[in-house]
Amino acid sequence: MSEALAPVVVKEIPPKAADLSAWYTAACLKAELVSYSPVRGCVVLRPYGFGLWENLRTHLDARFKATGHENAYFPLLIPESLLLKEAEHVEGFAPEVAWVTQGGSETLSERLAIRPTSEVIIGTMYAQWIESYRDLPILINQWANVVRWEKATRPFLRTMEFLWQEGHTAHATAEEGRDETLRILELYRDFAENVAAVPVYAGRKSAGERFPGAVETFAIEALMPDGRALQSGTSHDLGQNFARAYDITFVDADQQIKHAYTTSWGVSWRMLGGLIMVHGDDRGLRIPPKMAPIEAVFVPIVRSGDDRAIEVCTTAAQRLRQAGFRVRVDTREEQPGWKYSEWDLRGVPVRIEIGPRDVDAATATLARRDRDKSDKEQRRTVALDSLAEVLPELLSDIQTSLYAQAKAFLESHTYVVQDRAEFFKLCKDRAGMVDIAWCERAECEALVKAETSATTRVLRPLEGANATCVVCGEPAKVRAYFAQSY
């Protein structure tokens, strides 16, 4: 093997394919996205990780605003008596609610839940705000932290405290509520695929996977490299369940008092975990350009008595920043090769190398993170003046290529199955998304889970008639993707 083609050796993280868990944890820590904290199950989101979260927030927030939603903020603490009003909801969340029982030195007369989600407190406020059909719809989103007392935690995928957004809306009719639920589902799908570059299956959840208290739950599900599915966003049609529990009523145009129809929907920083696992490779993260805190990093190459590259990089970076690019200049006193590896690990889409040769020729050498060193097209040299024109195209191409790779993986790991034995084997082996005609019976789903640990991820309408359930032979009602999940 010639020296030029020697594989890039990564010391900090283990190979991805050998042990996805070990790779994932190391990647999150070494890329400086998160640090473990003194609090069990809670991570610190470091500046680079927060940058990633901010980009998620910016893109989703713009989509929420564009569809008529407004941001607001509700209390972190929820009185127990309020929480108890919706039985199914309480039962669903009881095992993971953290409680405040003491304030200063005084024991509280009523304990306060730290929100695991905010349907309760927001529903209570909606009951006060809504009087007439003219007050509807209410379309509110909250960016917040929530706490769920988890037993096993992992960075982003499951932490006791996590950041998310939760949308809560109220409508005059069932149709409007359902439309909202589906509008958001599509918004999430669009964000996941076109911004995070994570292809997903979107659809309805089975009754067993439904949000506690919801009439219907919809979700987007992504496929991780180990063949497990990651629920990456949910949208719930709550019907009138919460309106009844929290007395959200209004006088309609026909002068009748009616309960409102509500929805809730959320995406958490868990989606970042999905993005990391889906796109990363043995060298570390590969962040899709639209989500990247740093789109391009300048690495000036200096020699003894020749540090002109630093000045050239700084000037070029300043110009790109003014043009709206997110760039950084790495002026640390390290070897260029060391910096290449570090920025590879941190997943910056484009590296801009400028050395003495480039300074003399007024050029810059671009290296793209989605290609390997052995790929002749990983690097190209362009005129320094043309960076602002070349970059958008390059970033866009990287975005597209990352999505295409992930899409190809999802498609090649989706199995349409007719045979029962094959279905069970694929589920048990964590082969990926296993697509069957299904009867939609809870007992059938429970059986599959007991045998294989796989559950339904999302359901979609059945095409054609007279299909039977691949698992039990009863008449099929839907098509279902089964997979083991995170």
Next chain:
RNA sequence: CGGGACGUAGCUCAGCUUGGUAGAGCGGUGCGUUUGGGACGCACAGGUCGCAGGUUCAAGUCCUGUCGUCCCGACCA
């Protein structure tokens, strides 16, 4: 919450079986030489061995408890 493994320098770990002066590599700091895929020399700094009890003349090492991390299940976003 069950089963398993592990907590010793910033990181990865050795030392524990058989109690007796706290170790290595990497990393850090300073100076110098280097710099287009993880450079090198010299010098320096860095630890109440996760925490709390106990046994002992003496505990990183033995005992008990506790907290945390990872893996596999169960549960959950």
